[in-house]
Amino acid sequence: MALLVKQEHGMANATTRTAVTRDLIGLVAIIVVAGIGYLLFPNNLALLTRIIAIAFLVLSLDLVTGFCGIATLGHAALFGAGAYAAGMASVHFGINEPITMVMVGLIAGAVAGLISGAVVLRAHGLPQLVLSIALIHLFHELANKASSWTGGSDGLSGITPDPLLGMFEFDLWGRTAYVFGVVLLLIVFAVLTRVVRSPFGMLCRGIKEDPIRIRAMGGAVQSTLLRMYIISGAVAGIGGALNAISTQVVGLDSLSFTLSAESLVMLVLGGTGSLYGGLIGTVVFMWFEDLVSAANPFHWLTMVGALLILVVLFAPRGLYGSAAAYFTRRGERR
């Protein structure tokens, strides 16, 4: 009997090991892709850093939409809050130490997540979506009107981050910002893969599928979702801060409905509820956007639209989700 139990534990541990191996592969893949990007596009690191910053936003959105089933078209509020907070810390308070700026962004994002969550979680379905849209417009207007703090429609400029760790200047080529972004992404990704597997992560997945069942198990639905919203805000806030540090300016577009909608499109493109899908969707969407807008400045939106229709029709679970499902099926057939 003892042997049997041991064996079963061995099996269960194997499942964990697979998951851990997959996460390690994921981290290595990020490093490899980031390295290839650095080597192939040394003159376009600003775009690559922008992709990383947006990847934080999409990961953050995946946490609430993919793992908790919350519909939102206002998620850029969390990203913009981080960006403006980091920017204002530098411009108005002279906080120029980059890691501190990221922390400021993280906290501001978490607070914005708390506010957004408190509002958005009041409703479900379409009303929830409408609340989220109202929210992003309110955040946008707030940033627009408080122009003495935010620069209004001119944007917040004059952000002057100190050298990273006192050694690496944020240079004109954006090398430091890029490496900084990659390292931040690796840390956040490693943390998130653990969070989504944790008891809390399991509870969130349960809530997504059937909140009534979770309540019948004695689980708290609203407070759990709010907590995830705060975590999600922290992640988006890091992305916002990274964007503020790397571009040294924060514009109203970082708090826009458009960015919110685009981040949802990127998430669906890559596939929800896996974290990997969010990353892949961000890279593919932004790279494709950059490619076709350079190739054909007049019809690039048409092409982006066509790509999305193709993916939704032929890979409804997104690029990563559909590929993963395909390989699972193939694995089972063997």
Next chain:
Amino acid sequence: MTNALEVDNISKHFGGLKVTGNVSLSLAPGDRVALIGPNGAGKTTFVNLVTGNLSVDAGTVRLGGEDVTSKGPMERVRRGLVRSFQVTRLFQDMTPEEHVALAILQREGRTNRLFGDFRRMPQVLAEVDHLLDELGLEQLATTKVSQIAYGQQRLLELAVALALKPKVLLLDEPAAGVPQSDTGRIEQALAELPADLAVLMIEHDMDLVFRFARRVIVLAAGEIIFDGLPSEVIENARVREAYLGSYANASSVA
């Protein structure tokens, strides 16, 4: 001895319609009670009043002697009142192992943990294995629920309920929708429920009621019209009257 569940004179109206009127009943630890009644008798409403999903208009509900009338469903679950659903409510995308682990972690108040994996918690794992083993689900531990048969999903419902270590278990038609060939396994699981657990089962299938229950309560038009031994329910005139012509089961009751 303190009763596990004590319902005292509860009533509920929807508008002008009385759906539950002055219902009282108590369950002691170890009780096996079946709640039957024709369609529309108010069985589901009664369950919802007990679990706290509906609030009572009057009367009290006690769990283990403590008044929980003003407490919500979550509080009652945490005090040991657990229900299963008539139609399985499981998480299609999760495995039986994850279901049971989630219930155990929830019971222990550990679902707020942001780190750690239950697969690395030996004591949780041992309990998961034990429960799945008991219900014959060990082979399916890591198969997604969407891919397992309905009869086994019902067993998993039971496993989830048991993982919460209930003191009072409300079973809403635990064998509903299960093909005849699989009901044996469910009945066996019901027979093996912990001895000190108080069980209230809502059931239409009279054969199952007679095999399982040591006490039968009949609800009709929101009121208890019979509370006694299974052998007596057949003879009871009021029960026959309530069922006559109103439900197909009349033939098996009469």
